[in-house]
Amino acid sequence: MASAMNGGGGGVLKKMGLLRVQYYCVMGAVAAAVVVLTARYMPAPTGAGGGAGGTVRASSSTAAAPGGGDERGENVWSAGEERRKKAAAAAAAKAPGVVVFNFGDSNSDTGGVAAVMGIHIAPPEGRAYFHHPTGRLSDGRVILDFICESLNTHHLSPYMKPLGSDYSNGVNFAIAGSTATPGDTRFSLDVQLDQFLFFKERCLESIERGEDAPVDKKGFESALYTMDIGHNDVTGILYLPYDKILAKLPPMVAEIKKAIESLHKNGARKFWIHGTGALGCLPQKLAMPRDDDSGLDEHGCITKFNDAAKKFNALLSETCDDLRLQMTDSTIVFVDMFAVKYDLVANHTKYGIEKPLMTCCGHGGPPYNYDPKRSCMTSDMDLCELGAKFISWDGVHFTDAANGMVAAKVLSGEFSIPRIKLTGLVTPAKPKDSRL
Numbered sequence: 001m002a003s004a005m006n007g008g009g010g011g012v013l014k015k016m017g018l019l020r021v022q023y024y025c026v027m028g029a030v031a032a033a034v035v036v037l038t039a040r041y042m043p044a045p046t047g048a049g050g051g052a053g054g055t056v057r058a059s060s061s062t063a064a065a066p067g068g069g070d071e072r073g074e075n076v077w078s079a080g081e082e083r084r085k086k087a088a089a090a091a092a093a094k095a096p097g098v099v100v101f102n103f104g105d106s107n108s109d110t111g112g113v114a115a116v117m118g119i120h121i122a123p124p125e126g127r128a129y130f131h132h133p134t135g136r137l138s139d140g141r142v143i144l145d146f147i148c149e150s151l152n153t154h155h156l157s158p159y160m161k162p163l164g165s166d167y168s169n170g171v172n173f174a175i176a177g178s179t180a181t182p183g184d185t186r187f188s189l190d191v192q193l194d195q196f197l198f199f200k201e202r203c204l205e206s207i208e209r210g211e212d213a214p215v216d217k218k219g220f221e222s223a224l225y226t227m228d229i230g231h232n233d234v235t236g237i238l239y240l241p242y243d244k245i246l247a248k249l250p251p252m253v254a255e256i257k258k259a260i261e262s263l264h265k266n267g268a269r270k271f272w273i274h275g276t277g278a279l280g281c282l283p284q285k286l287a288m289p290r291d292d293d294s295g296l297d298e299h300g301c302i303t304k305f306n307d308a309a310k311k312f313n314a315l316l317s318e319t320c321d322d323l324r325l326q327m328t329d330s331t332i333v334f335v336d337m338f339a340v341k342y343d344l345v346a347n348h349t350k351y352g353i354e355k356p357l358m359t360c361c362g363h364g365g366p367p368y369n370y371d372p373k374r375s376c377m378t379s380d381m382d383l384c385e386l387g388a389k390f391i392s393w394d395g396v397h398f399t400d401a402a403n404g405m406v407a408a409k410v411l412s413g414e415f416s417i418p419r420i421k422l423t424g425l426v427t428p429a430k431p432k433d434s435r436l
């Protein structure tokens, strides 16, 4: 695995641009692939050869899975009218279920990157909830999992996970490490969008042929479209002077806008858009060498990084305001993830959290328990006790416990613009339909 992740990365590295070079310098000393994976919101920037092959394999097998149309091409075209009628009747009888399409990075990746890159993620990942690794970069669930649970629907299957996927309640296109900016990463938002369009076309085509498909036309129209992306874009420019950071934010937000517009053009009407979190409070950032503590705020977070995150969110929120005027037939909700996540740090005692800036799984002990050279998931890590309440799992990603707290706040509607709850957009399935 280490060779697949670390070898032959030159091409990709070049593609990812100069912006990220500084980041790679920080990560340059990292030996094990999994360490890199855990330390960023992204998979290792390498694996150009092996990764590309794996991607193609995974996506073609997955593409065939939902409708099975490709393999059964001959039967399909001879399908009679009767078969078509039967399928239509079955679709009509099926109650409109909850359907969610998610786009994002590791914050909402439910196993995509592990499947695509062929990464074997070892325990303790998953230990707090699933009790085995699932490819989520956490000890348990991500926020999206809690959102699905609140809608009484099962966790979203990653688009490119060939085994055990069930797309009847939608698809998760999120891949750890992804950026909103095209070309910076293999599964940037534009690619995720293309994957969605591919999936949608295949579904509608299957139905047209009289076959079954996981989501029908109505499903696509009434679905919830969620996005949680931009963390990697902002993280990639944090080393710049603040004025340079500000100049680079609008194009990132423009990509998210473009994606929403494109989805809208394709029939999407319900949008749930997450901003970025308190990047300056992440142990990974805090563990970077600094001259003194003058850049830290009253809660020990890096002011400049948090200001950048807040500015990104302000721009994204404004963009959502603009889109609301433009798309009067749609509901576009922006969720202020910075406020949600910063509150967890600032008011940590209220949430039963002792050390808000320290990882549960890392190296080196207090104050941050984070070593850029040896992240969580390498042997002899300093691991917190099971059940201990930590915000940070590995220095970048949240624990199951913290994601649960974040999700509760997200679902409350209190951090939403406009101030509506998710259940104002989507009616949860009846509990009996739940297959958690």
Ligand SMILES: *[C@@H]1O[C@H](CO)[C@@H](O)[C@H](O)[C@H]1NC(C)=O
Pocket (backbone or CB within 6 Å): 339, 342, 343, 344, 346, 347
């Ligand atoms: C901390 O909690 C108080 C009381 O609920 C709230 O007013 C304040 O905004 C919170 N602080 C942050 C940084 O979210």
